[in-house]
Amino acid sequence: MALPPPVYPEYGWYHVGLCDLEEQRITCEWCKLRQIRYVHVLRHPDHSGKIRVGKICAGYITKNNQLAHDLHQFFFSRRGVNERIIDSPRWKKASQYVEELKTRDGYLISIYTSGGAYICTLTCIETGEKRKSQLIYMNRIDMIYAACDAITDHIMWRRWKMKFFGDKR
């Protein structure tokens, strides 16, 4: 295992997300060795910006192999869920321009379309939190995938917060 580069603090890193680059690969920003597809995004309170690393380095840097492993497994387990959301027969037209789905894990996906472009809002039914898509998508499936990623991210964040802070923060 490579030692941490001196520019990075050694303790205090935490997870802020995980993403799949699909076909792309980047080099892990910590070990500068491994080519990674599943990117663990970490942040540190005294370090501006985020670092993007592989699972093994994420466990090492956060001193929490178990959490890095659990997040990774959870991320994989969501792929089947995403396929079910895309193919769900429960999508409903709320109007000519809006279709909606309530997911089984408690989110409302609302997709708005106009002139072949798609945007979306995602509502966590339990907390009432709403997120808007940051990009305009030109394809319905890509829009739904983006919404699924946002759901995965939100669930991971809530679990992580519960685990380390209780649910007060």
Ligand SMILES: [Zn+2]
């Ligand atoms: Zn690495």
